[in-house]
Amino acid sequence: MSVKTKNFIVSLLISLVYFLGILRFSTLANKYLKSEFVLKNLTNINMVLLLIFGILVYLFCKKFPTNSISKDSKKESLLKSILIGVCSGIVLLVVIQIVFKILGFLGYPYDMTGEFIRIKNVVSNNKIALINMVFIIPFVTEIVYRNVVFGYLYDLYEGGYKFVRLFTPACLSGILFALINVKHALPVVVEAVIISLTFGYVYLKTKRIESAIIGHIVFSIGIVILSFIVKTSVL
DSSP: OOHHHHHHHHHHHHHHIIIIIITTHHHHHHHHOOOHHHHHTHHHHHHHHHHHHHHHHHHHHHHSOOSHHHHOSOOOOHHHHHHHHHHHHHHHHHHHHHHHHHHHHTTOOOBOHHHHHHHHHHHHHOHHHHHIIIIIHHHHHIIIIIIIIIHHHHHHTTTSOHHHHHHHHHHHHHHHHHHHHSOOOHHHHHHHHHHHHHHHHHHHHHSOHHHHHHHHHHHHHHHHHHHHHOOOSBO
């Protein structure tokens, strides 16, 4: 069995477990489980499962890399990778706000008030939800969408132009994330693609998925902070 075939099988299995199992756990539990304890603590159980899944996939991919990016020995230093990750998260926050402004000018406004209010209420009333939002979700998102999905698609374009190898997988994984996890409004899809391009490039640049994870965590922390300080209704 070739390396590409093995990588495809592993990437497919991880993706299926994530998309059909982990993401659908709440729905499946409500439908099939009758345990009052499980249903009462469904949110916390879901977060624990998500974290365990992310850690297991992370450790597996460290031991058995599923793409050429992680296998590349020419990695940036750990310190430089951390700095790149932090800077990418901060820059992305600014870029997203600018893009929303431009889209609003072009006739595609996106009202963030409701989203900011939701985030503010959630993190104010549940500290565990805050941990989930700024640490667990970014961690698992980067492991699945960047390390597994983006990494595999990147290798499919082996031999092509570097820009195409980055842009196409990043767009596809970003659109996939938007369609599965968030509203289908154009600004949100554009946001998901920009996030995917940013952290896909960070991963490709540093050869360390940890750098993309740090960047996403910084970005998520920034979003939470903005939810407490931004007053305008349309960005």
